[in-house]
Amino acid sequence: MASTGSNSSAPAAESVGDAHLALPVERGPGAAAPELVIGIGAYNNAATIGAIGGAVRESLRGSLAGLSSRVVLAEGGSNDGTPDLMREALGPDARLTQVSYPVHPMDLLQEVYHGLPGRAHARAAIFRTAHELGAAACVILDATASNLAPEWIARLAQPVLENSFDLVVPYYLRPPHEGALTRSILYPLFRSLYGVRIRQPLAADFACSSRLVDSFLALDHWPDEAGGAVDLWTTTTAVAGGYRVCEAALGTRRHEARDNTPDLSTVIVQVVGPAFGDLQQRAELWQRVRGSASVPVFGEAPSDGPGEPIDVARLVESFRLGYRELRDVWAAVLPPSAIIALKRLVASPDSSMQMDDELWARIVFDFAVGYRLRVLRSDHLLQSLAPLYLGWVASFLQQVRDATPQAVDERVDRLGAAFERQKPYLISRWRWPERFSS
């Protein structure tokens, strides 16, 4: 696929980073370019940064021993000792470069699902440092992970260093009740749009090649700071640019528990909003893509037992409440046939409530079209998607309650196929939104 770049109205890449980055980062006298940069964006991550630093240290001493490397900490101005803890955890052997990135007051006011204010700035600062150091590969780690395993770092880096991949995205092991937003919307949407089956396109930990880093830095516009824009943008930009992408099977990932985690509707705004926004930027590209293909997976994902039982009845009730309260809002974007189908679902017993994949795909696509047409304020529109999403999650959990991880994957794969089958519906609605009948 040809690169379409990005025309986002977000801040220019040149403005990302700060004065510290205007000066070239020195490799050191006589030092060769490192093969690997491990970059971590951090802002007041004292609770987790030590463990991450420790994992990096172990990794560099273990499976990555022998590689020349540099750890880059992009620091947003922590006041909880994050940099010192990092330095301490890395130990004396690791070479650490600390760069600062700007955190604007507005970034601090907004609760973001990933917990790192100014995430795009942090990422740009790391990329720029990796570029200036001339690193062959760059691994980005999320500072909020609470169980980062040392071998994950090598598993992310090796496909770039040894197999010439440009982007390595994580394939985490997730119990059925986790990662539902990715499974229900991001994965099938991304797959149907761009023809690439990446199970977790919203990559917080990933690795990329120097040429992909360079292409990121060459773009005029980076996504808005809000929410998950930059995480999804990273993957989309790589796929849209025709770069070689693969997955690295990792284990179960856990986050630091935070007090300020936003609620579901806010997360939908932050995660699904950028995905829908991206549709507008890349319409020329995705409307030409047909079908989809898997990407190579490196490593064997460890098997995990079934997840915790979830109170599906509560989800169903939220869906029903949403139907009662938001039906008129949904009617602004959904056709009558969808509203009737939802009405039938609302009336069905909890235990047999099954939202059809094709219906769910059309609902997501109709919301994407509504977002584009600005039928409602975008945040209101996306928030109104939350009960519908819970309805789909309830259906899904009832189907995979006792399923193995492989069976869950197969179920999600079927959903992705439904999104692909419904893609002509999206294209048709996108191109000619005025429809008398549907």
Place this chain on the structure above:
Amino acid sequence: MPKPGSARDPLWYKDAIIYELHVKAFCDGNGDGMGDFAGLIQKLDYLQDLGVTCVWLLPFFPSPLRDDGYDIADYRNVHASYGTLDDFQTFLRAAHDRQMQVVIELVVNHTSDQHAWFQRARRAPAGAVERDYYVWSDTDQRYKDARIIFVDTERSNWTWDPEARQYYWHRFFSHQPDLNYDNPQVLEEVLSVMDYWLDMGVDGFRLDAVPYLVERDGTSCENLPETQEVIRKIRAHIDGHYANRMLLAEANQWPSDVRAYFGDGDECHMAYHFPLMPRLFMGLHLEDRHPITDILEQTPEIPETSQWALFLRNHDELTLEMVTDEERDYMYLAYSANPLAKLNVGIRRRLAPLMGNSRRRIELLTSILFSFPGTPVVYYGDEIGMGDNIYLGDRNGVRTPMQWTGDRNAGFSHAHPARLYSPVIVDPVNGYQAVNVEAQESDPASLLHWMKNMISLRKLFKVFGRGSIEFLKPANRKVLPYFRRYGDDIILCVANLSQFAQPVELDLSALDGYVPVEMFGYTEFPAIGELPYFLTLAPYGFYWFELQRARG
């Protein structure tokens, strides 16, 4: 280092949707009855929503307005009625913020007789450098082979100036003396004017009346090699100092003559395809594709970086200079039943009245405009089917206030109706109560929404702006089918020029196995085989198909 423009792609004009408007006619921001930049800024969101990517402004410079601003009295300012230079710059920034380029009209063939250069020239002694800014003669017998363009008002291209005691040369109105490009200082002045606006950030110039820059005895004084040389110098100057800017030539000439204005890609980036426009109307009325295919087949290849500007209507009359006498007679009979509609060598009407207000005919011609090789230029108001007023003088009937709402003055101005620069259209069919933006925005089936969808769809496919064209010639001449190709994209367009349903059999066997996907509804049609591909088209119906390879 060339100064960057607002566009990143040097070929941005190939993918553009250009919207032509007159500041005077678009929106009145200060309530004086005349449109202005303050009003235009208020309406930029509308243009962005419509999907246009480039705004072309008709002349907005200080002027006595004896030719609606094409008589420029000062190249470096804004007419007081339209605002100030600051207002223009605010507009320019606001347009760029919306990813819209801005092209301004620069009349470089002539000035107003009120321009300081002319006032200075007529007082300067014969032979002085100042006098030499214009074309003077002691006799009105030079350049006798040059035609008169405004035949309804002018009897000669020379006018006696009692102060200079010489005749001065003018290809248009007598108050518009032609600049003398044999004087190198004139070109220096013009380049300096261009620098002034390009430094400000404008993205290009429409060069008005560009074939007439230089005069030579024994010639028609049109399209002379010396004129091409002037344009080459202008282009070289711009390319040397600025990036991603564009020159659009207004050369109402035959395609073979207009070809020269592209040079070897070193003159104008774009030029209008004037002869195509009347033939679209003629083909529609005759229900015969021949006039359309014929003129495009006569159109020479142009350099890779060049582009045709295509239009259905503009601020002038539907010009019939580039047709044969018989074709002209046909056009008058077909499209100007009311003699008042005729002006000079053309018909002064807007698109909707020319189409008898038939929505299907408007859509058909617009679909051809958007799918033919070139960049479409949409004239303000045509996106809502605005009407005209042939009882107003000159071409003023197609330059009436934009119809925004059904409120007073069509929402164009808060002024007393008597203060408006022009009466609004009030007839019961095309009047502002019936035809306005507000009403059409609230009607999802309106022409305005249709235009938005068409513009949006065209923007998804670079093939329309950059691809080749190849006509098919099925037996039924009422049907106009053509391929557009660019890279891997193959688009098949089929248009029915008839008011009745038509069948057509197309030989698509070279594309055996491809699947036509109708582009508006993304509907798959039966795969192409070796047999003729049969289609039926509704009255004035058209299809655009993406030809996709069958899945393996």
